Amino acid sequence: MPIPGDWQRNEQGEGGAGDPACPVRDYATWLNIVFLVLAAVLTVRFARTGGGMMLKMMGGAPEQPGAANGHVHHGG
Numbered sequence: 001m002p003i004p005g006d007w008q009r010n011e012q013g014e015g016g017a018g019d020p021a022c023p024v025r026d027y028a029t030w031l032n033i034v035f036l037v038l039a040a041v042l043t044v045r046f047a048r049t050g051g052g053m054m055l056k057m058m059g060g061a062p063e064q065p066g067a068a069n070g071h072v073h074h075g076g
Helices: 027-048 051-058
Strands: none
Touching: 027 051
16 A cells, blocks of 8 residues: 555556656645645745844843843742
């Protein structure tokens, strides 16, 4: 039994439509292609809308409560 996503060939070693150089593609192959295209589109959109600058602004550790006035609250 073939594993979904594997390249499949018939008994003569041929791929789809009798062409030996053309492997048969199943549903998992097409789903992989669709999601790769979707990932590429979302990556381009992220880059064009300033996603890198947003991540740079969000970088760094959050401030501790009371750190602005020099007082740090200790539990207890």
